[in-house]
Amino acid sequence: MTNSLIGPSGPDPADADPIEGLVGFTVVLRSAGLAVTTDRVVAFLSALDALDVTSRTQTYWAGRLTLCSDPDDLPRYDRAFEDWFTPPRGGGRTRIVDERQPPPPKLAALTPSTQEGDGDEEGDQPTQVFARASGNEVLRNRDLAELTPAEREHLRRLLALLRPDMPTRRSRRMRPSRHGPTDPGRTLRAALRDQGEMRELRRRDHSRRPRRVVLLVDVSGSMEPYADALLRFAHVVVRRSPGTVEAFTLGTRLTRITRELRMRDADRALAAAGRAIPDWSGGTRLGEVMRAFVDRWGQRGAARRSVVVVFSDGWERGETDVLGVQMSRLHRLAHKLVWVNPHAGKDGYAPVQGGIVAALPYLDDLLAGHSLATLEELLEVVRDA
Amino acid sequence: MTDRPADPAASPAALAAALRSTGYLADDGLATATFLAMRMNRPLFCEGEPGTGKTALAQALAQVLGAKLIRLQCHDGIDASQALYDWDFPRQLLHLRALEATAGSGTLDTDAVEASLYDPRFLLARPILEALQTAPSVLLIDEIDRADDEFEAFLLEVLTEHAVTIPEIGEVRATTPPLVVLTSNRTREVHDALKRRCLYLWLDHPDLQREIEILHSRLPGIPERLAAQVAGAVRALRQADLLKPPGVAETIDWARALQLVGASHLDVDSAAATLGAVLKYREDADRVRKQLDSLLAS
Numbered sequence A: 001m002t003n004s005l006i007g008p009s010g011p012d013p014a015d016a017d018p019i020e021g022l023v024g025f026t027v028v029l030r031s032a033g034l035a036v037t038t039d040r041v042v043a044f045l046s047a048l049d050a051l052d053v054t055s056r057t058q059t060y061w062a063g064r065l066t067l068c069s070d071p072d073d074l075p076r077y078d079r080a081f082e083d084w085f086t087p088p089r090g091g092g093r094t095r096i097v098d099e100r101q102p103p104p105p106k107l108a109a110l111t112p113s114t115q116e117g118d119g120d121e122e123g124d125q126p127t128q129v130f131a132r133a134s135g136n137e138v139l140r141n142r143d144l145a146e147l148t149p150a151e152r153e154h155l156r157r158l159l160a161l162l163r164p165d166m167p168t169r170r171s172r173r174m175r176p177s178r179h180g181p182t183d184p185g186r187t188l189r190a191a192l193r194d195q196g197e198m199r200e201l202r203r204r205d206h207s208r209r210p211r212r213v214v215l216l217v218d219v220s221g222s223m224e225p226y227a228d229a230l231l232r233f234a235h236v237v238v239r240r241s242p243g244t245v246e247a248f249t250l251g252t253r254l255t256r257i258t259r260e261l262r263m264r265d266a267d268r269a270l271a272a273a274g275r276a277i278p279d280w281s282g283g284t285r286l287g288e289v290m291r292a293f294v295d296r297w298g299q300r301g302a303a304r305r306s307v308v309v310v311f312s313d314g315w316e317r318g319e320t321d322v323l324g325v326q327m328s329r330l331h332r333l334a335h336k337l338v339w340v341n342p343h344a345g346k347d348g349y350a351p352v353q354g355g356i357v358a359a360l361p362y363l364d365d366l367l368a369g370h371s372l373a374t375l376e377e378l379l380e381v382v383r384d385a
Numbered sequence B: 001m002t003d004r005p006a007d008p009a010a011s012p013a014a015l016a017a018a019l020r021s022t023g024y025l026a027d028d029g030l031a032t033a034t035f036l037a038m039r040m041n042r043p044l045f046c047e048g049e050p051g052t053g054k055t056a057l058a059q060a061l062a063q064v065l066g067a068k069l070i071r072l073q074c075h076d077g078i079d080a081s082q083a084l085y086d087w088d089f090p091r092q093l094l095h096l097r098a099l100e101a102t103a104g105s106g107t108l109d110t111d112a113v114e115a116s117l118y119d120p121r122f123l124l125a126r127p128i129l130e131a132l133q134t135a136p137s138v139l140l141i142d143e144i145d146r147a148d149d150e151f152e153a154f155l156l157e158v159l160t161e162h163a164v165t166i167p168e169i170g171e172v173r174a175t176t177p178p179l180v181v182l183t184s185n186r187t188r189e190v191h192d193a194l195k196r197r198c199l200y201l202w203l204d205h206p207d208l209q210r211e212i213e214i215l216h217s218r219l220p221g222i223p224e225r226l227a228a229q230v231a232g233a234v235r236a237l238r239q240a241d242l243l244k245p246p247g248v249a250e251t252i253d254w255a256r257a258l259q260l261v262g263a264s265h266l267d268v269d270s271a272a273a274t275l276g277a278v279l280k281y282r283e284d285a286d287r288v289r290k291q292l293d294s295l296l297a298s
Helices: A019-031 A038-050 A056-067 A073-085 A106-110 A127-141 A149-160 A184-193 A221-240 A266-276 A286-302 A320-333 A354-362 A372-383 B012-021 B028-040 B054-065 B089-103 B110-117 B127-133 B149-161 B192-196 B208-218 B224-238 B248-260 B268-277 B282-290 B292-297
Strands: A168-182 A203-210 A213-218 A245-250 A254-256 A307-311 A336-340 A365-367 B044-048 B068-073 B085-087 B123-125 B137-142 B163-166 B170-173 B179-184 B199-203
Touching (some): A019 A038, A038 A056, A038 B028, A056 A073, A056 B028, A149 A221, A168 A184, A184 B085, A184 B089, A213 A286, A221 A307, A245 A286, A286 A320, A320 A354, A336 A372, A365 A372, B012 B054, B028 B044, B028 B054, B028 B179, B044 B054, B054 B137, B089 B110, B127 B163, B149 B163, B149 B192, B208 B224, B208 B248, B268 B292, B282 B292
Parallel strands (some): A213 A245, A213 A307, A307 A336, B044 B179, B044 B199, B137 B179
Antiparallel strands (some): A168 A203, B085 B123, B163 B170
8 A cells, every 4th residue: 555656657456556547536626727837746646655545534634735825725625535535445436527517608798899890889879980089088988888889898908007006005124225224144244245344234125016906896787787897997907916916896795806807818807717616797795795705805904904996886775784884894904995886986976875874984085987087096195006 | 641551643533532632623624634634744724603612623623733833824924034034134234243343444245245144043933934943833824814825825835845945055845744734714715726736625614513512621621401402502502693704713702601500501691691792793682582482592
């Protein structure tokens, strides 16, 4: 059992060489979505080398400890292990069915197909011409919900051109500077160059680091016309500073889409985010979802001293006091709390929806987010936060 | 701890038994994880809710191995001079002055001076260097999620090579690599490159039976009934949708507090009086106080 496990496997007798079965298991895990790299497989095999391969528990733990890297991996791992090792012991020969369904192309429904060129201009007016005539300046101020497909495509390109500046905060790390406390190391080194004569004191000061930014995008039914543009906007912001921006969608549940949005290509990132969001255009229970965010992420660290931006129209079907309580928690955790409501830019808007009323006392800023110009304004507010 | 002749590194079961003798109750997964960490010389990456015994594990391991526990508490902006080594600048300066004074009128040989300044005796070992230099040691890198990504990158060399490079001296390599335990509360996603070099252990809250056992092992002499009641009540609290569900550390604190106020069992009065040991938010305490009856009945 603890003979050399690592090495090329021989295809001889059925149960003489467990390697094939074990490696097969790792392949199944990979297709179940775990990040199983070759070095992880090697670690798995050498873990088993130190343990008892014939023990189910030990095999289970050897794999779980070396092949998983996230609590989300664990249920998938358990299922795959059950499938692979249960029926006849030894595995490898058991049938494995890839149960994953092909991801539904939910995003497609939201974004009318606008692959370069044409195909689906609606209405009688040739939109292509109109888009050209409207120009960047007009488009910047148009309501995102009322764009024609061609304008939408144009807007995407404009969005991709945004170069948002991130807010910064003082870091605990020190770096050379003209002001601040003396830097003994650099002072000493400088003195050494002058035969031990200290001519000047070198100084250091705290460096500045990007401040964390959290984007919470409401993707419920009432926000549908804006969701695509707002997610593209989130993609631009995440890409600009992948380490310090977190993005989530709010709907009937909370979904973290940071990882998906880190992909370079906007369309692929959005498609991936679309697969991750299980509740496109559903209802909202803003309070509940916000509570899930503060419990699971906010309090732990994502919202602490960060700039939190909520994109929502504030339509709350649940009780608004839940939302109020959560916003007050968020307000205490965050550095700045900004609410972006696409309807806030329209004439005659008054913050009367239940959700907004409950949240209003805790907001540092209430902005409109219905056009490119207002999104640019938002970026300024975030930068100066 | 030394009444056990079996080598704790012989098998996961032996290690679990050794950990048990220090008062740390390990289940299969935890025993296997620590066993593999020792055998494969790999760091153990422990993640889980606060209060599930991540830090305590490192302490128990050090005790089992008779090794020195060296702890590095991570924080925002932590850098090499706080984690690895630093130079003792005041002493270096004094040394430099002393050299000048004794050299008289002759000029100093810069290279020789520099060599004597960057001598290991002026080196201040911070936790990581200390762990590499201390023969049996357990290095606890606590709350790695609080450090920034530059620091993670910098740990990679240490964790895989068990060596650090000090420009002025050269490489310092551990003769016996320390057993490294990293903990994270998941406030931030730790880079996959770091995780890949570690064994990944996710710690959950223990089940009821194990939590009662933990109480008995941590608080010898606790009445059977009190232990069972406290563990049961904490379990109910964890399902009560609180801002901060209590961890094992809170369970132990609560039981200890109850013993201190002289309660032999858990009732509404004693619970209300000691609630501060287990709930750390005013909102949580208010909510629970209103439902104490039903909570204790369950």
